[in-house]
Amino acid sequence: MTGSVDPTREAMSAFRALPADQPIAMINLLRFREAAAYPVDHASHAAGLTGAEAYAAYGRAAAAAFARSGGSQVWLGRPELSLIGPADEAWDLAFIARYESAEAFLAMLHDPEYQQAVIHRQAAVADSLLIRCRPQDAGAGFGEIRDKP
Numbered sequence: 001m002t003g004s005v006d007p008t009r010e011a012m013s014a015f016r017a018l019p020a021d022q023p024i025a026m027i028n029l030l031r032f033r034e035a036a037a038y039p040v041d042h043a044s045h046a047a048g049l050t051g052a053e054a055y056a057a058y059g060r061a062a063a064a065a066f067a068r069s070g071g072s073q074v075w076l077g078r079p080e081l082s083l084i085g086p087a088d089e090a091w092d093l094a095f096i097a098r099y100e101s102a103e104a105f106l107a108m109l110h111d112p113e114y115q116q117a118v119i120h121r122q123a124a125v126a127d128s129l130l131i132r133c134r135p136q137d138a139g140a141g142f143g144e145i146r147d148k149p
Contacts, residue, residue: 005125015132020102022134025074029129030055030093036123044123052092054124061117069108070100098135 007015032051038044044054079091099105108114 025133027131029091031127033126038123051124058120065111065114069104
């Protein structure tokens with residue numbers, strides 16, 4: 001079984017069908033390859049990088065495009081244990097990125113510098129989840145979950 005690394009055309013169509021002019025938060029769950037899998041003709045192919053090291057290279061290479069899009073990382077953590085859900089779905093890194101709008105996120109994806117950086121992400125990641133969320137104000141407890149449009 002291969003993991004999910006890049007969005008499908010169907011997923012991107014569904015993304016574009018949602019409101020584009022509102023803030024979004026993207027929940028990222030990442031599982032890294034033990035050894036990065038660069039194409040043979042890439043300069044990093046023979047470097048012997050781990051998936052985590054290749055993802056760090058992606059972060060450095062994509063940083064300017066992420067900043068130009070107005071993106072910010074609002075939370076970062078290393079998952080330790082799944083109390084609910086498949087026990088075999090272990091993740092190496094979790095974070096939430098916030099964008100001023102879906103348009104800003106899409107602009108980042110089309111940024112030429114970002115597009116060059118993606119090769120590091122593809123080499124690094126064995127599996128991932130990327131979940132688009134509509135931010136809402138947090139309540140004091142679980143009973144204050146709001147169902148606003």
